[in-house]
Amino acid sequence: DAGVTQSPTHLIKTRGQHVTLRCSPISGHKSVSWYQQVLGQGPQFIFQYYEKEERGRGNFPDRFSARQFPNYSSELNVNALLLGDSALYLCASSLAGGGNTGELFFGEGSRLTVL
Amino acid sequence: GQSLEQPSEVTAVEGAIVQINCTYQTSGFYGLSWYQQHDGGAPTFLSYNALDGLEETGRFSSFLSRSDSYGYLLLQELQMKDSASYFCAVLDRDDKIIFGKGTRLHILP
Numbered sequence: 001d002a003g004v005t006q007s008p009t010h011l012i013k014t015r016g017q018h019v020t021l022r023c024s025p026i027s028g029h030k031s032v033s034w035y036q037q038v039l040g041q042g043p044q045f046i047f048q049y050y051e052k053e054e055r056g057r058g059n060f061p062d063r064f065s066a067r068q069f070p071n072y073s074s075e076l077n078v079n080a081l082l083l084g085d086s087a088l089y090l091c092a093s094s095l096a097g098g099g100n101t102g103e104l105f106f107g108e109g110s111r112l113t114v115l
Numbered sequence: 116g117q118s119l120e121q122p123s124e125v126t127a128v129e130g131a132i133v134q135i136n137c138t139y140q141t142s143g144f145y146g147l148s149w150y151q152q153h154d155g156g157a158p159t160f161l162s163y164n165a166l167d168g169l170e171e172t173g174r175f176s177s178f179l180s181r182s183d184s185y186g187y188l189l190l191q192e193l194q195m196k197d198s199a200s201y202f203c204a205v206l207d208r209d210d211k212i213i214f215g216k217g218t219r220l221h222i223l224p
Contacts, residue, residue, distance in 0.1 A: 033211070033212070035214070040217075041216055041217070042202050042214035042215050042216045042217045043158065043202070043214045044214070045211055045212070045213055045214070048210070048211055050210075055209070055210060055211075056209050056210070056211045090157065090158070101163050102145075102146045102147070102148035102160075102163035102165070102204070102206045102212065103148065103160045103163060104158075104160065104212055105160070106157040106158050106159070107157060108156070108157050109157060
């Protein structure tokens with residue numbers, strides 16, 4: 001079975017542009033979470049979606065938005081990019097939120113560089 | 116708010132035992148997870164404790180004390196491949212998983 005897949009794997013944008021990152025969860029998983037990871041730091045929670053509804057939002061500006069589709073795949077959108085948005089964006093899926101096992105399955109991430 | 120504290124770096128010798136501690140403050144708590152991340156890779160799940168006590172999975176064990184808001188990851192018979200970053204993470208009452216800043220484990224031959 002395929003794991004969590006993310007696209008694109010790497011991308012370069014300039015300040016002010018917008019970006020769309022995509023994620024396909026493991027088959028059967030209904031929850032998708034997005035994290036931002038800056039080099040040397042832990043993953044920072046951005047959004048969680050379950051059954052196409054937003055279940056949680058981290059401390060990120062409104063420039064960040066996301067949605068989940070009927071097939072449970074998800075998109076993360078970031079508008080008006082800033083240099084500080086350069087990071088690894090991780091998508092993680094689970095059966096239901098963190099489930100009762102605290103286990104998330106992560107994709108390999110999308111490495112965003114903003115110039 | 117939520118905060119998790121863990122040492123930024125730990126160094127140990129191959130074949131030895133190392134313990135990585137984690138203390139947390141959260142508005143709600145269901146359990147504590149541990150994740151491993153190698154350079155350039157994605158975090159991978161190691162263990163989860165919802166109840167007090169020790170959980171053992173092969174060379175890795177994880178401990179939780181809910182009354183002390185404290186847990187640790189114990190790695191035994193260290194191997195060079197265990198060199199990685201280790202994150203504790205809290206499953207909060209809103210069903211979100213919040214990560215600590217991570218502990219970089221260096222293993223010396």
